[in-house]
Amino acid sequence: MLNRKIQPIVNPIEHIDLVKAEKRMLSNGxxxxxxxxxxxxxxxxxxxxxxxxxxxxxxxxxxxxxxxIEEGSENxxxxxxxxxxxxxxxxxxxxxxxxxGFVSVVSLGKYLPAILGVxxxxxxxxxxxxxxxxxxxxxxxxxxxxxxxxxxxxxQKKFTQVMFGDAHPYAINNKLEDFDLIxxxxxxxxxxxxxxxxxxxxxxAGMIDEQVLGLLDKHFGGSDWGHNQVAxxxxxxxxxxxxxxxxxxxxxxxxxxxxGKFWVPKTHRDYHALSILVTIFGGYFGSRLMTNIRExxxxxxxxxxxxxxxxxxxxLVISTEVxxxxxxxxxxEIAVEMKRLQTELVSENxxxxxxxxxxxxxxxxxxxxxxxxxxxxxxxxxxxxYSFYDEALKVLRNITSAELRTLALQxxxxxxxxxxxxxxx
Amino acid sequence: xxxxxGSEFRSNPQPATHNSTMIHFxxxxxxxxxxxxxxxxxxxxxxxxxxxxxxxSRDEHPDRTGFAHLFEHLMFGGSxxxxxxxxxxxxxxxxxxxxTSNDLTNYYLTLPKNNIETGFWLESDRMLELAFSKKSLDVxxxxxxxxxxxxxxxxxxxxxxxxxxxxxxxxxxxxxxxIGREISHIEKATMxxxxxxxxxxxxxxxxxxxxxxxxxxxxxxxxxxxxxxxxPNRNVKPRNIPQEPEQTEIREQTVIRGVPNxxxxxxxxxxxxxxxxxxxTDMVSDVLSNGNSSRMYLNLVQKEKLFTELDAYLSGDYxxxxxxxxxKPSDGVSLETARKAIERELDRxxxxxxxxxxxxxxxxxxEANIVYGEMNYLTKxxxxxxxxxxxxASLINSQVESYREVTSEQIQEVxxxxxxxxxxxxxxxxxxx
Numbered sequence: 001m002l003n004r005k006i007q008p009i010v011n012p013i014e015h016i017d018l019v020k021a022e023k024r025m026l027s028n029g030x031x032x033x034x035x036x037x038x039x040x041x042x043x044x045x046x047x048x049x050x051x052x053x054x055x056x057x058x059x060x061x062x063x064x065x066x067x068x069i070e071e072g073s074e075n076x077x078x079x080x081x082x083x084x085x086x087x088x089x090x091x092x093x094x095x096x097x098x099x100x101g102f103v104s105v106v107s108l109g110k111y112l113p114a115i116l117g118v119x120x121x122x123x124x125x126x127x128x129x130x131x132x133x134x135x136x137x138x139x140x141x142x143x144x145x146x147x148x149x150x151x152x153x154x155x156q157k158k159f160t161q162v163m164f165g166d167a168h169p170y171a172i173n174n175k176l177e178d179f180d181l182i183x184x185x186x187x188x189x190x191x192x193x194x195x196x197x198x199x200x201x202x203x204x205a206g207m208i209d210e211q212v213l214g215l216l217d218k219h220f221g222g223s224d225w226g227h228n229q230v231a232x233x234x235x236x237x238x239x240x241x242x243x244x245x246x247x248x249x250x251x252x253x254x255x256x257x258x259x260g261k262f263w264v265p266k267t268h269r270d271y272h273a274l275s276i277l278v279t280i281f282g283g284y285f286g287s288r289l290m291t292n293i294r295e296x297x298x299x300x301x302x303x304x305x306x307x308x309x310x311x312x313x314x315x316l317v318i319s320t321e322v323x324x325x326x327x328x329x330x331x332x333e334i335a336v337e338m339k340r341l342q343t344e345l346v347s348e349n350x351x352x353x354x355x356x357x358x359x360x361x362x363x364x365x366x367x368x369x370x371x372x373x374x375x376x377x378x379x380x381x382x383x384x385x386y387s388f389y390d391e392a393l394k395v396l397r398n399i400t401s402a403e404l405r406t407l408a409l410q411x412x413x414x415x416x417x418x419x420x421x422x423x424x425x
Numbered sequence: 426x427x428x429x430x431g432s433e434f435r436s437n438p439q440p441a442t443h444n445s446t447m448i449h450f451x452x453x454x455x456x457x458x459x460x461x462x463x464x465x466x467x468x469x470x471x472x473x474x475x476x477x478x479x480x481x482s483r484d485e486h487p488d489r490t491g492f493a494h495l496f497e498h499l500m501f502g503g504s505x506x507x508x509x510x511x512x513x514x515x516x517x518x519x520x521x522x523x524x525t526s527n528d529l530t531n532y533y534l535t536l537p538k539n540n541i542e543t544g545f546w547l548e549s550d551r552m553l554e555l556a557f558s559k560k561s562l563d564v565x566x567x568x569x570x571x572x573x574x575x576x577x578x579x580x581x582x583x584x585x586x587x588x589x590x591x592x593x594x595x596x597x598x599x600x601x602x603x604i605g606r607e608i609s610h611i612e613k614a615t616m617x618x619x620x621x622x623x624x625x626x627x628x629x630x631x632x633x634x635x636x637x638x639x640x641x642x643x644x645x646x647x648x649x650x651x652x653x654x655x656x657p658n659r660n661v662k663p664r665n666i667p668q669e670p671e672q673t674e675i676r677e678q679t680v681i682r683g684v685p686n687x688x689x690x691x692x693x694x695x696x697x698x699x700x701x702x703x704x705x706t707d708m709v710s711d712v713l714s715n716g717n718s719s720r721m722y723l724n725l726v727q728k729e730k731l732f733t734e735l736d737a738y739l740s741g742d743y744x745x746x747x748x749x750x751x752x753k754p755s756d757g758v759s760l761e762t763a764r765k766a767i768e769r770e771l772d773r774x775x776x777x778x779x780x781x782x783x784x785x786x787x788x789x790x791x792e793a794n795i796v797y798g799e800m801n802y803l804t805k806x807x808x809x810x811x812x813x814x815x816x817x818a819s820l821i822n823s824q825v826e827s828y829r830e831v832t833s834e835q836i837q838e839v840x841x842x843x844x845x846x847x848x849x850x851x852x853x854x855x856x857x858x
Contacts, residue, residue: 007517007543040796079723145686253574
């Protein structure tokens with residue numbers, strides 16, 4: 001007889017296959033890390049340069065320089081690059097973060113030889129045409145205007161400014177006027193300083209065989225695109241002494257909230273255990289914050305807590321958008337949930353749930369070529385090796401409620417947190 | 426981690442498959458009418474369980490819109506024998522999400538393969554019957570209202586789709602968005618209406634179960650029989666939706682909103698998803714705006730600098746849908762100039778045939794996108810499920826061929842048919858100065 005009240009037997013996740021990235025060097029010393037996996041003949045290659053906003057002398061330079069890379073090179077105009085990429089059904093993705101600039105390409109394996117020829121020219125010999133730059137700036141201005149209408153953008157900007165201080169590269173403080181100060185020469189200078197073989201590493205995922213590695217060496221392994229290494233500037237974090245901030249955005253009916261504090265780096269002994277604590281707090285659908293503030297009270301469509309780990313600093317942030325009338329109650333409940341973690345032990349049942357959930361996430365993080373490449377990048381950026389994940393698994397399997405409460409007492413004191421609310425008061 | 430809901434699909438939402446890498450699947454139907462589809466993928470340690478119901482916002486009463494989507498939220502508020510949905514799933518290492526469209530409601534979860542049975546247990550119990558708890562209804566009403574604000578009311582350009590749909594459809598229920606026409610419809614939802622909606626639409630004979638991953642057909646059928654087999658067939662009535670009469674004159678609406686830039690939207694009625702011309706129509710949008718080498722981008726954004734953003738895409742609806750062109754004119758360019766420039770490109774599609782090379786390029790791109798879409802067991806499950814609800818899961822294996830067969834003549838013909846002024850609804854979205 002079928003008993004629908006009882007859950008079928010749950011089998012513990014005992015084995016996780018931590019497939020590791022392999023390493024090769026191109027002839028000029030560029031490291032290539034690659035994951036050969038997947039069922040389809042698809043390849044994704046990331047050319048990664050230490051060329052993030054950290055290295056720019058004025059706002060927008062790193063991102064506009066990066067975006068301009070596909071806008072014309074010595075042998076191809078912007079239109080010809082677009083034509084070739086589209087013809088082969090490939091995608092170029094250009095992104096920057098605080099530390100790195102990425103030139104990524106996704107392609108069917110069979111078209112990679114043709115695509116890499118184009119990629120070589122635009123990565124090594126980009127020419128930054130004036131006309132395309134004007135078009136790009138106009139496009140980005142409009143995007144900026146749109147983004148800065150959103151309470152979540154205003155809130156995140158202010159939050160990073162409060163945490164790091166306006167002058168720090170981890171603070172987002174770009175202004176509309178910054179676009180008018182952009183000069184082609186500055187972008188080219190940035191490109192020549194940072195986009196070169198001495199400042200590059202490559203991560204490749206998908207069907208990566210000897211032929212693909214050979215192609216990479218052919219196009220990017222030469223000594224023709226090296227330059228002198230540029231020194232990394234130093235910045236100091238200047239956190240605002242005021243803990244509570246409001247950004248006025250009149251007319252809105254919802255407010256965005258960020259509540260956060262500095263966090264431990266990936267190398268810290270508490271890092272893994274704290275990741276479990278943050279998951280219980282607000283890191284999955286069944287988390288304390290979601291259960292209380294969405295599922296019990298209905299104040300929001302979603303709320304979560306995340307740890308952002310950057311090279312120089314890490315922070316924990318709780319992020320949500322709520323109706324204006326729910327701002328105060330939401331802030332109060334966030335503090336209540338911290339206090340609960342500090343005073344009550346997480347039940348065996350809840351701990352078991354979150355452990356299983358995180359083990360499932362582990363399986364997902366190591367399933368498929370792109371996930372495998374992502375898991376590699378998450379350690380490689382911090383000069384860690386795969387023992388990081390062995391350690392994470394060990395902590396996950398052994399953590400106790402008492403340890404979590406001790407950590408909460410140390411790391412989740414409501415009075416340590418910075419709060420930014422953006423919306424209409 | 427948010428449940429994705431109420432979103433409109435953008436162009437080409439249903440990737441098909443590449444003819445050289447067919448997705449093999451097996452299919453059967455249980456006695457109660459539930460269709461079961463299995464695709465084996467031995468490369469993943471996970472399985473996906475996807476349950477897709479043939480109910481969307483098109484099935485709503487005009488005075489009770491947003492119901493299908495509200496319902497999606499309620500489906501996580503406990504079922505007849507299981508008070509909590511998420512917790513036991515998480516205990517088994519699982520994760521889940523769901524979305525509602527105009528046409529269907531799709532629930533999907535992933536699990537380590539040795540815990541697959543928990544997925545069957547959870548999904549079958551909520552197909553059998555919900556808990557119908559008052560508390561869940563009260564809270565989810567509020568959550569959906571906050572979602573309504575977050576997506577539509579507190580978002581620049583958030584009301585574009587509702588306005589455009591209302592302009593283009595006068596009779597068909599596609600005139601309202603999945604989140605609902607107005608907040609009051611959600612506020613007023615009663616428990617009796619919730620129950621009626623459930624028994625009218627949530628039934629084995631109105632759903633598809635798709636399982637992908639390292640599983641075999643017999644194992645899945647056995648589990649499906651065990652857990653879904655006992656659910657009664659509910660004799661779901663075939664839908665009877667009023668069809669939109671042909672539009673006979675151009676419609677135009679102008680609104681003023683607190684947004685940074687003026688924007689123009691032009692929506693043309695087009696075929697349904699099963700019409701043989703659908704593929705040609707999709708390729709019209711690709712020629713116009715898929716990629717930086719597409720016509721509208723190259724000519725109007727890059728060369729003439731008339732726009733900073735310009736897109737052409739299909740709504741992707743199952744019944745006759747919309748072909749939409751939307752553009753943000755550059756500073757100093759009037760909406761009138763912008764509109765004329767768009768019409769010029771559309772006229773070219775009507776007058777001249779797309780050259781062979783350009784056609785080949787667009788086809789290559791379609792084919793590559795299809796391969797990219799097949800890299801993941803979960804996407805494959807969702808594509809099988811949504812195509813089966815549309816008509817037949819095997820469409821995912823014939824679509825590449827259907828795109829490959831499109832000719833320049835058909836593209837011209839479909840352009841001439843669609844891009845007529847009297848078939849167009851124009852929304853002028855003006856920035857408050």
